Amino acid sequence: MAMGLMMLLSGAATVRSGEAEAKQAGVQCGDTLTASTRLTRDLSCPGTEVPALRIAGAGVILDLGGHTVRRVGPETGVSEGLRVSANSTVRNGTIRGFDHGYVVGGESLPSPERVGLSGLTFIDNTVAVYNRGGDTTLTVTDCRLIRNGSGLGSEQDASRGVFEVRSSFFLGNRLALSANSHSVDVVGSTFLQNETVIWCPDGDVSFSSSSIVQNTVVGDLRLGQFGYGACREASFVQTVLARNGSLAATDAPVWEPFNFVLRDSWVIENGGELLVRARTVDVQGSTWWGNGSGLSLADLPEYVPPALTGEVSGNLFLRNQGDGLRVLVPSTLTVSRNVAIDNTGWGFHVPGVSDGGGNVARGNGAGACVGVVCSAR
Template identity: 30%
Template sequence: MRTSAVLSGLVLVAGSVLVAAPAQAALAPVPGCGAVLATDSRLTADLACPSGDGLTLTPGVTLDLKGHTLSGSQTATGIVLPNLGDVTIRNGTVTGWGAGVQTYDTWEEVGGTATITKVTFHANRNGVDTSGRLGATGKRHEISRSTFTENWSGVSGIYGGAHVVRSTFTANGTALNFITGGITLEDSRVEGNGTAVNCDESGCEIRRSKLVGNGIGLDVRTFGADVYDSTLAGNDTAFTSFGVWGHSTIEGNTFRDNGTAVTLWSSNATLTRNVFRGNETGFTTDGGMPFYTATLVGNRFVKNVDAINFEAPGTSLQDNVANDNERWGIYAPNATDLGGNRAKGNGYEPQCVGVVCPDSGPVS
């Protein structure tokens, strides 16, 4: 009897807990093309909108595509964001639009966060347009576990910014394209695009990502870009920089099998602890003196055609290793030698030009 009473009490307690748990409100079905969504909503089937914008979100709304496709016209926007307030878009495909996601009226005040997760953007002119108010900033875009394919531009913005995590970009004209904005890209793969990342007058940071098989991996102007712990492989040019009076930091990366790994044109940059292997050219620069300087510290160049090859002044070399390259190991006749550089087994003699390599004989 006592055992039964205890069990009955446990059942009652468990039952009371279950009853007390709040039920999750069901998302309202999207009524159709052109709808302005004022409450959390879901697609119940694929939705094709032959003309006009697809859906407009109001502040605080979540749109769950529920695995369906929202398709439309290259003259319209798939999902229009409110100027102010937070919104969420998830779980589906957005295809065929002029802009898949965009905020209108950016002459007005713009703010809040757009969270985009598990969305595929396919064959849009712009997948996500992050542009904000002229001379100011836009809505913050948090993009995760999403796919961008065959868009003219995957994620782009003028006076806008995005934080992109664990996402994939393939076969886009430019995967990430920012002018006077900013992008942080983490743990993502950018493969087979015309340009992986274009960073013009913008703050750009790339961490633990793969930029593979693109025409240009990273094209940087004015402010510079920071690249850490990433792989840049099989690109025609992995990193190119022009007129960067700011500064680029390139640290702990692997540059493999590119045409040119790093080329600097009148740009400030520091390259630290990178590995260069199998590239046509590892590092080259035009110097850009007297206004621009570059510093290479602790990099390793192995089995490239040319490892370090430039004639201009303005670049300092310290503790770099260039071994077993087909032609030049270190050819830098006007470099500043900070010591500790080494080279051996390279095709051209002398092994080091412009710096003293203790294992390779005197400077040429």
């Protein structure tokens, strides 16, 4: 009891090993945690540059206990909810209204190698989860990110690492994910009504078993946005992309990753046109139905672009505006066993590709096939 009273009076105490149970009720805004701790009440903290809570102990588990850490009053600096400088886990609660909800690295101490966020809700932060510096793997599991300026972000030219996103939900964010000197690996997650789901100026991104539905833009994947850098790979496996305003940014309706993968996925009723410029393409077993355009493929606008290569096989192109599949440059792409039905343009307009056989086209407005032999069965 005396120890708890001392913490309440101190205003910025440090929770030390062996004292966590006694001090749980007394955790206050500005405290530094070096031992595992569970909150027993909400924290309402001012919008100053002093973080609401700081985690400085390796292996610390901060359990918010279902409570909320929120900013109150005006910001007087770059406000931070949680600042993390050691391998640790934060779970089970809400972080709300900060400039940076959760910040890792960027201090004089070595940056954490791995941190975990589980069962958290981030609401109305400018950036929900932010890698400020160093090389860190951030694993985000069973989290909800709602109405943030950016869901997952990082400091330009100062940080790198991996965002692992598992079974999480992104709703109404201006930008859900940033792959800027980072790899973003998404599994079993849902993206709904975000302005842009993924920005990839210099990294790579992978979605599997996920849903990307009713967003304004799915991806901004332009080559060399800073005069350098590229999205090395954009991969969608067993993923639904449906009823989005557009797949690519409206001012540049093109994706330009080095490698493009779309396998066993569903691309349904999306608006706008999409041109994918890439070095390699792996599009297999997917359905492309009722979109504002079919799929168009070309090589990257590099000084000496390598020949577009890869495979487009076993896909359905159904009732899209324009061609079902169009390839704009001679290439070594193999086009085989695809079906194109009732598109407004050509079923397949793919001169200069390698015909792998087994393609089917019928009921397309401009005609069946250019560049491959098709049957109408």
